[in-house]
Amino acid sequence: MTSVPVPRLRAAVVGLLATAAALGAGQLAAGLAAARTSPFVAVGNAAIDLTPGPVKEFAIALFGTADKTALLTGMGIVIAALAVAAGLLSRWHWWPGAAVIGVFGLVGVIATVSRPGGGLVAPLTSLVVGVVVFRWLHHVAGMAAIGPGTSTVEVDADRRRFLVTSTLVVLGAGAAGIAGGFLQRGAGVTASQAAVAARIPKVPPLPIPPGADFVASGTPTFLTANRDFYRIDTALVVPQLRAEDWRLRLHGMVRRELVLTFDDLIQRGLQNRLITLTCVSNEVGGDLISTAEFVGVPVRDLLLEAGVLPGAQQLFTTSVDSYTAGTPLDVLLEPDRGALLAVGMNGEPLPAEHGFPVRMVVPGLYGYVSATKWLVDAEVTTFDRAPYWEQRGWAQQAPIKTESRIDRPRAQASVPAGPVTVAGIAWAQHTGIDRVEVRADGGPWQPAELATDVSRDTWRMWRATIDLPPGEHVVECRATDRTGQPQTPQRQPVVPDGATGWHSVGFSCTG
Structure with a gap:
């Protein structure tokens, strides 16, 4: 006292x-x-x-x-x-x-x-x-x-x-x-990334055809730079795990348990995929979507090597920070799905914030069921075991919905009256986009010009020109996938399995 x-x-x-x-x-x-x-x-x-x-x-x-x-x-x-x-x-x-x-x-x-x-x-x-x-x-x-x-x-x-x-x-x-x-x-992680860059067998980058984006008209570039790639996860601070210390245990309902080091993994042969990833938290018109070229080992090959037992339903994956996700096995075992245990991204080792040294990527599924970063454990099991987000009310199955977004004009923008360029992106991963349409002020729909098709697992850019008089206007867009299924106009929030609805942008024309 x-x-x-x-x-x-x-x-x-x-x-x-x-x-x-x-x-x-x-x-x-x-x-x-x-x-x-x-x-x-x-x-x-x-x-x-x-x-x-x-x-x-x-x-x-x-x-x-x-x-x-x-x-x-x-x-x-x-x-x-x-x-x-x-x-x-x-x-x-x-x-x-x-x-x-x-x-x-x-x-x-x-x-x-x-x-x-x-x-x-x-x-x-x-x-x-x-x-x-x-x-x-x-x-x-x-x-x-x-x-x-x-x-x-x-x-x-x-x-x-x-x-x-x-x-x-x-x-x-x-x-x-x-x-x-x-x-x-850990300076060790930076050094480990440098060592990985030297050790990963060189896989020639996939060619991106001319006209894959409409950047001059206001769309994003086809590939998203690593520094700009969206990041949504539960890790408050990025986990630091060296490739030299990394181990993956593939176990559960399999005939043969696998325990892999980083060298064991990359020696199985690497493949590359152009993949657009989308977060289930992406609101209509949101920006939680990006595209990269991922390099890794096919998940299907590892599952076949381990031998999946009858009755198994999901691959329950765990991050080094204990985050969990459950991916349907029927999707992972599709011969043409292209799911990877990725070790590289856009010609570089994975950035730490995107899962270095190894993460999972699965085309066509929202990330919360398919894109575990800093992966260290994979258990083949049934749906009786609920992963992180399912315990919190999210859906067990999460295929990405067909959606589209207007990137230009921006909301509340002011543009000259007359011919107005409207441009954006559309996506229906693992199905592909067949067409995009736009309309102004509730009028008739008109087809948009599509960018060169690259892959059904990636987004597709579009643009259209609409003649508009001076005044306030609202432009909407809608996409149709390759099965003929149109994007639904019904507004749905992100919970429990992704938002839906047509994106609209209001702006003014001056003349």
């Missing part, structure tokens, strides 16, 4: 710095112990797992691929507020604030040990350091408080001591956090 209360600002600083020290120590301990997650990230991942599905969908719709940045920022704000509260609760006594930090530390312990590869070292270190530093800073702050009989010289000396102590804590917490982050990110 202090003889006089610690000033409010100083008490708040004590709480903030003790919490920063706890987080930095936890990060460093996780790096030194080669743990897969720090306490801070473990709490964030637990929050993701516990968040109701509609809230997650709202976050994706609001923040898009920046949803994880938003979550981390929100966590930081909440933690800072709790830290300030811990400090303010301890103006007279040190133990209330230490208790708050201790409780939060216990939350970190529970969250970390519940994650694969988490362990106890990092969260316990974080808890102990947080409480000890809080007690220490509170003592120093109390010494600097002005009380009866305290001389000005003593107060100035104690304030300098608090300033120096606080500065040391800031520097120590920052250094620990940076060092721990470096150890967890």
Whole structure:
């Protein structure tokens, strides 16, 4: 107990710095112990797992691929507020604030040990350091408080001591956090990617015919650069797994269990595929769709090698961070499906954020049932076992729906009256697009010009010219796949198996 209360600002600083020290120590301990997650990230991942599905969908719709940045920022704000509260609760006594930090530390312990590869070292270190530093800073702050009989010289000396102590804590917490982050990110992953680039047998890129996109008219490029490829997953921080350490166990309802190293995998022979991936969270007109050339080993070949037993229904895949997905076996065993365990993307090893060293890609299925990143386990089983998203109310089967999108003009744009170019993309993966039509202001539909067809597993660009007078206009588009099935106009949300509806864009013409 202090003889006089610690000033409010100083008490708040004590709480903030003790919490920063706890987080930095936890990060460093996780790096030194080669743990897969720090306490801070473990709490964030637990929050993701516990968040109701509609809230997650709202976050994706609001923040898009920046949803994880938003979550981390929100966590930081909440933690800072709790830290300030811990400090303010301890103006007279040190133990209330230490208790708050201790409780939060216990939350970190529970969250970390519940994650694969988490362990106890990092969260316990974080808890102990947080409480000890809080007690220490509170003592120093109390010494600097002005009380009866305290001389000005003593107060100035104690304030300098608090300033120096606080500065040391800031520097120590920052250094620990940076060092721990470096150890967890691992220069080894970057080196592993470079080694993979040299070891992967060169597979000639697939030719993309002229006229595969209408970039000049406003469509995306046919291939999406790796840095621009959409990313939606449950990993708060990108898992770091070296190819040299990678193992895949293919087991369950098979005649012969396989355990593969990275070299075992690539020695089976690589194939490449041009594939458009689509996220089930993609709203009508959304941008959670991208196309790349993937290089990998056919999943079907591995399943045939293992020998699937009668009665098996799905391949239950698990990521290194414990995410799970269930892919129907009848799809994976189709001779012409082209599902891959991918090791390369657009002529490079997989980027870490897209699943390095190995991920799965399956044409024609939404990613949540088919595109497990950082893949480490594959079990042949029945549909009785529910994967991550199915447990949260999403559909068991998830074929991609026929959809189309207008990319030009943009919503609320202003364009000259007269001939207006409308352009966009359409997709019906593993079926292919037969035609796209557009109309303005509810008028008659007119056919759009289609870009050169590349593959039924990729998107197809389109464009049309519509003569429009000055004023406000709304343009709609619809696609028809190669079976003759038109895109439905019925609006459906993304849950449980993907959004539907015609995309429309409102804009004005000036003349």
